[in-house]
Amino acid sequence: MPDITAKPMLSRVADNLYWMSRYLERAEHTARVLAVGLMQTIDQNPRQAHPRWTRLLEAIGASSLADEEADASRITASLTFDAENPHSIVSCIASARANARQVREQISSEMWEQLNRVYLRVRASSAAQIWQGEPIEFYQRLKEGAHLFQGITDATMSHGEGWFFIQVGRYLERAGATAKLLDTHFQVYFAPEAEGIALLEFNDWVTLLKSCTAFEAYCKVYTADVQPPSVAEFLLLDSESPRSVRFAADRIERGLQAISRSTGSRWAGRAERLAGRLRASLDYGQVDEIMAEDMHAYLDAIRRQCGAIHAAIYQAYITYSVESAIVQ
Amino acid sequence: MLTERSAPEIDHPLFNSYTLDTAYDEMFTAEGRVRPPYMPLYRRLLELSAEDLHGRQRYADLTFLNQGITFTVYGDTEGTERIFPYDLLPRIITSSEWAVIEAGLKQRIMALNMFLDDIYHEGKILTDKVIPRELVYTCHHYRREMRGVDVPGKVYTSVVGTDLVRLPSGEFAVLEDNLRVPSGVSYMLTNRGVMKRAFPRLFAHTGVRPIDHYGQVLLTTLRSLAPVHRPDPTIVVLTPGVFNSAYFEHTFLARQMGVELVEGRDLLVHDSVVYMRTTAGLRQVDVIYRRIDDDFIDPLAFRPDSILGVAGLFNAYRAGNVVLANAIGTGVADDKAIYAYVPKIIQYYMGVEPILPNVETYLCEDDRQRAYVLDHLDKLVVKSVGESGGYGMLIGPHSTGEERERFRRLIEYEPRNYIAQPTLQLSRAPCFVDGAVEPRHVDLRPYILNSGDDQITIVPGGLTRVALRKGSLVVNSSQGGGSKDTWVLFE
Known part of the structure; x- marks a missing residue:
């Protein structure tokens, strides 16, 4: 039954909240990946560092930057401050803010102020400036800024329809990003040695976990014995880690259920069904089976399902046709 | 008896760069004595160091920036957001001065609404040759599409922001009637919020009338326009979008009222009924507080190249299925040539002399x-x-x-x-500029809410705009003006 006391939400507002959340999640993910990349390569020579940067760049969809001359300072400058680069942190935060700005009366003032502060801080910094100081500290502060925004969101905004659109946006983005990150690492893991790609070391798996802020949580479950199958199991199938794909799928499904309860939408079934199927496949997944089959195809399928859920949400709530809405 | 007078207060070193001229000074008399309502402020200023004041100014500026209380400057490629320069020192209006302003504005708004109703119906004032017919019909903002359209309650202007100036005599006069989509009320409200944090004790000593209920009165005003058969009307604020210079204000007002902020693309018209697109399907809209000019509101009725408006909105409006506030075509009454006739308009419809004078035109x-x-x-x-x-x-x-x-x-x-x-000598008020207190020219824009049937509310206050550049007479935010909090006293 639709909740008749709830005020309906403009489709555009839902769209803005969803993308605000996705863009901020993307910016945070990039900040995290850059910070651990810096940490890992800071004491390596360019020959060692290069394949690692190539992998990280591929994981955040910015392979085009991975040319021969790419070094840490150029990569971080471009992915952090280059407003022309759509993958850069500054672009993502500006997009998150532009979306938030269009729904200022929907989100709490505290949320807007926090997002605006993060934006003004990134705008006021420059690559030269952070390399003068401590670059890793800069990314740390950025992550904290994004976490604070999430905390403020949970503490100050009603947990109604809009909040669930924020949740769905965040976890769809996270599920896709984590799947991609796993994919880039396991493609190397499974590649035949003959291709000459440096084999992954212990250190690389730790980096992967840290890129998902999951190293400590991993150690609590598996101890510091870092093995690729355990890493895959943890980041894909763990039911409690907020960074695992399964956890994200669960939140997406719950969010969509809550949204369809509050809107009573007649077209919501498809998005919920797709999200439920993704969640269930992860609930009952076995890491040994996944790794025995084509893991790349498996991870790719997860990302495709995320895309299908996104499309179904749009069809149900945002870009539905006027004819279908008027004809009762 | 102590008859010997002390030195004028203006001789204090804090006011070294404060000079009096022929303009009316809000704080000092011509002899350099503090006007009584300003005495608590004067005393407080003497207690504070320039460093204190700087600190408070920085704090206020940061508050505006962090809250994103900004406006967009046109003609700038990036659509730069700037904060509206804010001056720390309040402008004070006594309760007897306010009584005149209030009565004068009510009278003026009632007469202008009668004028609008008349020229879009019978046109008696034109037949009686009080105003030349051509003057009205050649007005750029005259909308012939509105002829014969009955506006609910004959309320053409629900929200008005009239610009007043204070003449050298100390008398207030009307400089401009803004009857279309006047802006700035959000600054009136946010200035007060910042001021309460910067000078908390001064409020108690001065006795300032509150203005916080503006949003609620605006909502009541808009509700009063809804058709009677729609007991729980859906009210929305229609904005041109995030690139409009007053976008902050649109979001602010929607939030204050707890109503939806919509853009043209959120609305659609079907069978002369306006709907908004929501996640739960389409929902009928009853009252639109529109912050888009007539020209852009409906590409089918007015400018066809507008992408901000809603196709078919004017037809829905004519059919009486939706109410627009303000009505279409009100701009004819704030045309600056019609302005010259407003005293005659008041005499014609109300049979009395105007309380607030015009400026010679x-x-x-x-x-x-x-x-x-x-x-x-x-x-x-x-x-x-x-x-x-x-x-x-x-x-x-x-x-x-x-x-x-x-x-x-x-x-x-x-x-x-x-x-x-x-060229008017606008009155001057003390401002905190570059570490000193100096006089700057100011005007005053009170906001008038009109529900018809003589139900006119003016929240006691307004936006005092300041020409912050020394000697400048232009107070507009787009031309380097700033603003300050405006205090209307209880007594």
Whole structure:
């Protein structure tokens, strides 16, 4: 039954909240990946560092930057401050803010102020400036800024329809990003040695976990014995880690259920069904089976399902046709 | 008896750079004595160091920036957001001064609404030749589409922001009626919020009337327009979008009222009914507080190239299925040439003299008046009749020969489009500028909410705009003006 006391939400507002959340999640993910990349390569020579940067760049969809001359300072400058680069942190935060700005009366003032502060801080910094100081500290502060925004969101905004659109946006983005990150690492893991790609070391798996802020949580479950199958199991199938794909799928499904309860939408079934199927496949997944089959195809399928859920949400709530809405 | 008078307060070192001239000074009398309502502020200023004041100013600026209380400057490629410069020192209006302003504005708004109803129906005032028919029909903002359209409650203007200036005599006069989509009320409200944090104790000592209920009164005003058969009307604020200079204000008002902020693309018209697109399907809209000009509101009825409006909205409006506030076509009554006739409009409909005077105005359309204007371009202010926001004007005494020549040609080419007024000595109020207290020219824009049937509410306050550049007479935010909090006292 639709909740008749709830005020309906403009489709555009839902769209803005969803993308605000996705863009901020993307910016945070990039900040995290850059910070651990810096940490890992800071004491390596360019020959060692290069394949690692190539992998990280591929994981955040910015392979085009991975040319021969790419070094840490150029990569971080471009992915952090280059407003022309759509993958850069500054672009993502500006997009998150532009979306938030269009729904200022929907989100709490505290949320807007926090997002605006993060934006003004990134705008006021420059690559030269952070390399003068401590670059890793800069990314740390950025992550904290994004976490604070999430905390403020949970503490100050009603947990109604809009909040669930924020949740769905965040976890769809996270599920896709984590799947991609796993994919880039396991493609190397499974590649035949003959291709000459440096084999992954212990250190690389730790980096992967840290890129998902999951190293400590991993150690609590598996101890510091870092093995690729355990890493895959943890980041894909763990039911409690907020960074695992399964956890994200669960939140997406719950969010969509809550949204369809509050809107009573007649077209919501498809998005919920797709999200439920993704969640269930992860609930009952076995890491040994996944790794025995084509893991790349498996991870790719997860990302495709995320895309299908996104499309179904749009069809149900945002870009539905006027004819279908008027004809009762 | 102590008859010996102490030195004038203005002699204090804090006021070293504070000079009095022929303009009315809000804080000091001509003898340099503090006017009584300003005494608590004066005493507080003497207690504070320049460093204290700087600290408070920085704090206020940061608050505005972090809250994103900004406006967009047009003609700048990036659509730069700037904070509206804010001056720390409040402008004070006594309760007896306010009583005159309030009565004068109510009278004026009632008369202008009767005028609008008349010219879009019978046109008695035109038949009686009180106002030349051509003057009304040639007005750029006259909308012939509105002829014969009955507006609910005969309320054409629900929200008005009238610009007042204080003349050297101390008397308030009306400079402009803004009857279309007046902006700035969010600054009135946020200025007060910042001021309460910067000078908490001063409020208690001065006795300032609250203004926080503006949002609620606005909502009541808009509700009163809804059709009676829609007991729980859906009210929305319609904004041109995030690139509009007043976008912050649109979000602010929607939030204050707890209603939806919509853009044209969120609305659609089907069978002359307006709907908004929500996640739960389409929902009918009853009252639209629109912050989009007439020209852009419906590409089918007005400018076809508008992408901000809603196709079919005007038909839904004519059919009575939706109410627009303000009504379409109100701009004819704030045309600067019609302005010159407002005292006659008040006399004609209300049979009384205007309480608030007009500023002397020369109509360039009139041959004799035009000749006078062209002879005195260096002394007068020339304004384009349909513009607002300080665009399209010439300030004679501050102009170059080249600018005057340009306006001379403009006036001769299209005399109906221009009026001229004497260069007014706007009153001056103390401002905190570069570490010192100095006088700057100010005006005052109170906000009037009209529900019809003599139900007119004016929240006691307004936006005091300041020409922050020394000597400047232009207070518009788009032209480097700032603002300050406005205090109307209980007594």
